[in-house]
Amino acid sequence: MIEIAGVSLALGGSRILDNVSLTVPKGGVTALVGPNGAGKSSLLSLIARLRPLQSGRITVDGLPVDTTPSRQLAKIMAILRQDPGVASRLRVVELVGFGRFPHHRGRLTAKDHEIIAASLEQFDLSDLTPRFIDTLSGGQRQRALVAMTFCQGTDYILLDEPLNNLDMFHARNLMRTLRRIADEHGKTVLIVLHDINHAASYADRIVAMKDGAVVASGQTADVIRPDILESIFGFSMRVEHIDGRLTVLHHA
């Protein structure tokens, strides 16, 4: 369970998060949605202790993120930020292998190699393993980063806009994979999404943010409603059930 209590964040005088309190239960896929500048990424960074906590309290599985040793947290929580530039000249297999670092701290075991191979397979990277990261397309690179995050094998997976640059096939593949690991392995996925329909069809719960505050949080069907969506995004859109799937018609 991820518990956020009274978290505020100010950067350079402007307020990014305003007294956010939120509980993300263990297991299942929770999607964070909201317009640009709502504070979704900042909240994710705070949970993942990438940024020091200014006020409030965040715990993951009962461990406070600001005082628990980073290494211990790395075994239960993995984070993929939006576009983390990889400066180092690395091959795909090496990059993905870094996901195992919290477990082996330098020396890869046979089990690590097994997990790395499975992760490469999972994200359709087997053909790309010997390639250097800087020779890949944006989408391929994104897949390698997601594979690295999965390799970490943590109970909690935090993903910031992981569908960036992915084509429809790989975006669907990623969302289905997230769904599967949540269902079969009881993982907790917290994911920032911009495509509201991906959120509507794959997430168990949706947290909607706007202007640094949580405006709605609950089961997917309770949040994907025309009135709530309009209050967040500022325009009206239709919500339909098509073949039993919630679908937001926002193109009109």
Add this chain to the structure above:
Amino acid sequence: MTDVVIQRVMRHEGRLVMMAAVAMLVGVAFMTIGLRGNLAFVIELRAARLAAMVLVGVAVAVSTVVFQTVCANRIITPSIMGLDALYVFCQTALVFALSGFGFAGIDPRLHFLGNFTVMTSLALALFLPMLRRRFDLTLMLLTGVVLGVLFRSLTTLLARLLDPNDFAVLQGAVFASFNTVEPDLLLLAGVITVAGVAIAWRARHILDVLSLGTDTAIGLGVAWRGTAAGLLVLVAALVSASTALVGPMAFLGLLVVSLAERIVGTNRHAILLPAAALTAIIVLVGGQTVLQHALGGEGSLGIVVEFVGGIVFLAILFAGGRR
């Protein structure tokens, strides 16, 4: 998949073995070419110089690799922290206060330890605030740059006030040279360097993770702030030891790290650290051998290294566009 990795590793290690062989060869050449006169004396003198060059080479190479990784920048050297500017300023101030004659009379051990302490203190003053919250690496580096400028202007001011004889003594002290190395100091510098290099070697996997970027490194469980501060202090200790031993070698690090990177073709620190150290030994010992025997001069290796290093630096900047 693993085959690819194993193949790569074999290739990297093959290159390392080759570099080690070249380094040995250069070392033997330095020790044996043109031996004459009192053999015992000459060999002892050369052995001390060789040891100094190996120490300085390793210290400069390792500190530059670590510094570049922590700063996530492949074209800076630890001299940006202003340590060598501080060193030059201290020597100038000493010559100014004691005159050239008094300066030459300082106990070398005291001189070494004094220089080492002053330089590491500056580094600690720069980096320790990092351990508190609100820290910014760029801001700290900028502070180093500004301090460096300050020390350089003070040096220029004092140097103008020196009389020409004292100035000549100063020039001898601030250009890196291996011609006069005190055996006592070798031991001191050796202990610091060996300890520093051992720590860097133990941290090689963490350095690999740091080179993925701050956020990714934290996500993978590296306590970034403490690790970065510790590594920067390590860099400062290595730079201070080598500078206090022979004088500033600003460009050597940049030169050898970029050469080593191109030779081994990897950023993995288990390979890059020894490769850079070996390259530094080859450049220093080879350069000194050529200087002594081919150019027949008692010139200063430091000047040669800075000249070549400057050209390589420009070449890297221009070639950098293609990646």
